[in-house]
Amino acid sequence: MQRSYLIKPFLDEEYPQAEYGKGIYLYDVDGKEYIDGSSGAVTASIGHGVMEIAEAMKAQGEKVSFVYRSQFTSEPAEKLAMKLKEWAPGDINWSFFVNSGSEATETALKVAIQYWQEKGRPSKTKVLSRWMSYHGITLGALSMSGHIGRRERFVPLLEDFPSVEPPYCYRCPFHQTYPECQLLCAKELDRAIRRVGSDQVAAFIAEPIIGASGAAVVPPDGYYQEIRAICDHHDILFIADEVMTGIGRCGKKFAIDYWDVIPDIIALGKGLSAGYAPLAATMISDKIMEPIFYGSKVIMSGHTYSANPQSTAAGLAVLNYMEQNKLVEGAIKKGEYLLDALRILQQNYPIIGDVRGKGLLTGVEFVSNIFNKLPFSSEVNVTKKVVTKAMEKGLLVYPAVAGMEGMAGDAVIIAPPLSIKGEEIDRLISVFEQVVKEIQ
Numbered sequence: 001m002q003r004s005y006l007i008k009p010f011l012d013e014e015y016p017q018a019e020y021g022k023g024i025y026l027y028d029v030d031g032k033e034y035i036d037g038s039s040g041a042v043t044a045s046i047g048h049g050v051m052e053i054a055e056a057m058k059a060q061g062e063k064v065s066f067v068y069r070s071q072f073t074s075e076p077a078e079k080l081a082m083k084l085k086e087w088a089p090g091d092i093n094w095s096f097f098v099n100s101g102s103e104a105t106e107t108a109l110k111v112a113i114q115y116w117q118e119k120g121r122p123s124k125t126k127v128l129s130r131w132m133s134y135h136g137i138t139l140g141a142l143s144m145s146g147h148i149g150r151r152e153r154f155v156p157l158l159e160d161f162p163s164v165e166p167p168y169c170y171r172c173p174f175h176q177t178y179p180e181c182q183l184l185c186a187k188e189l190d191r192a193i194r195r196v197g198s199d200q201v202a203a204f205i206a207e208p209i210i211g212a213s214g215a216a217v218v219p220p221d222g223y224y225q226e227i228r229a230i231c232d233h234h235d236i237l238f239i240a241d242e243v244m245t246g247i248g249r250c251g252k253k254f255a256i257d258y259w260d261v262i263p264d265i266i267a268l269g270k271g272l273s274a275g276y277a278p279l280a281a282t283m284i285s286d287k288i289m290e291p292i293f294y295g296s297k298v299i300m301s302g303h304t305y306s307a308n309p310q311s312t313a314a315g316l317a318v319l320n321y322m323e324q325n326k327l328v329e330g331a332i333k334k335g336e337y338l339l340d341a342l343r344i345l346q347q348n349y350p351i352i353g354d355v356r357g358k359g360l361l362t363g364v365e366f367v368s369n370i371f372n373k374l375p376f377s378s379e380v381n382v383t384k385k386v387v388t389k390a391m392e393k394g395l396l397v398y399p400a401v402a403g404m405e406g407m408a409g410d411a412v413i414i415a416p417p418l419s420i421k422g423e424e425i426d427r428l429i430s431v432f433e434q435v436v437k438e439i440q
């Protein structure tokens with residue numbers, strides 16, 4: 001085989017070369033078929049090989065592929081911002097386009113700090129976040145991320161932003177049970193703010209449903225209402241990191257819509273272009289934009305490829321396709337069907353400790369003892385075994401970490417394209433069952 005100079009995530013591993021994709025399937029150069037049970041990294045929400053998107057990108061490419069954001073705007077960027085305004089809750093009307101989820105959350109961080117500067121309160125610079133969270137890999141985004149594995153090498157460069165325990169009922173950090181707990185996990189935010197001083201805190205950021213570092217952990221009802229109330233009480237902005245959960249993934253346009261809570265800023269990525277082009281967005285409310293409009297009039301962030309015509313053409317075509325095919329609405333029923341099937345596996349295989357999720361973002365957590373929820377030791381690396389065995393059998397699932405450090409457990413995310421059909425869910429489950437059977 002010819003030597004490769006491509007740097008891959010794990011240098012000692014072999015990766016198949018992808019040849020083409022259609023619907024929920026990917027094919028490698030040897031003709032092997034894979035069910036994309038995780039939409040890659042929870043990204044390919046409308047499935048692979050959708051010609052409408054390829055054609056929209058081609059049409060835009062034939063007009064103009066690149067303009068610089070401080071010189072021109074473009075039709076697809078304008079139309080996509082308008083479409084997102086229609087999709088987003090409340091007064092979240094403005095879109096700042098970037099290229100990755102990390103840039104979207106980092107821009108959110110900067111906008112929050114800038115908002116308080118414009119309001120004459122420059123001491124508000126900290127962004128509180130939760131343990132068991134992931135907001136991205138660049139330094140600002142990593143500072144907000146409570147994901148020890150990804151932080152540890154760079155700790156000297158990072159701010160200590162994670163300070164609040166997650167709403168993780170399966171292993172409650174407070175050893176409580178809902179609803180008797182009275183949402184201690186949310187009230188923790190109040191304590192954290194008081195400890196730091198609300199004059200120092202610009203915002204609180206959270207993934208509405210915890211993704212990569214939790215595997216689809218859904219908070220208890222009332223959690224986000226409480227968070228919103230605490231933020232309002234202390235004059236702190238609430239940033240919803242919807243990079244993984246947004247754009248229909250969880251069966252609503254935005255996952256936070258489940259709780260009728262309106263954030264001040266929303267970060268989007270992944271499903272926004274469904275993998276057809278690098279595209280992400282920081283969506284900002286009227287309330288936040290107003291003092292910037294009347295103040296410095298510039299958001300001090302941005303990239304060469306921000307609001308790229310080709311990428312925004314892809315994003316616009318994706319949202320139009322989702323509307324035409326009612327993919328968001330469909331994800332609720334499909335998600336229930338998938339969760340029910342996973343719960344049946346849970347009853348039959350004691351290695352499955354928990355099954356959770358909303359819409360087509362679902363998670364499976366593995367335990368060595370179903371009764372005391374004991375995780376496997378890290379040497380066993382069950383997550384890797386599951387992911388590898390699934391891939392051998394032609395199924396892609398996404399590795400996640402479950403639980404807090406010190407007791408971090410094994411979990412995978414199952415999040416197929418929203419276009420998946422009922423019989424394809426059956427097929428996915430049947431392969432996953434074979435994997436679990438062989439691992440346990």
Ligand code: PLP
Nearest residue numbers: 100101102134135136211243244
């Ligand atoms: N925020 C969340 C919730 C994510 O899940 C991710 C990626 O997994 C990011 C931010 C970072 O996005 P990206 O990898 O596109 O930089």
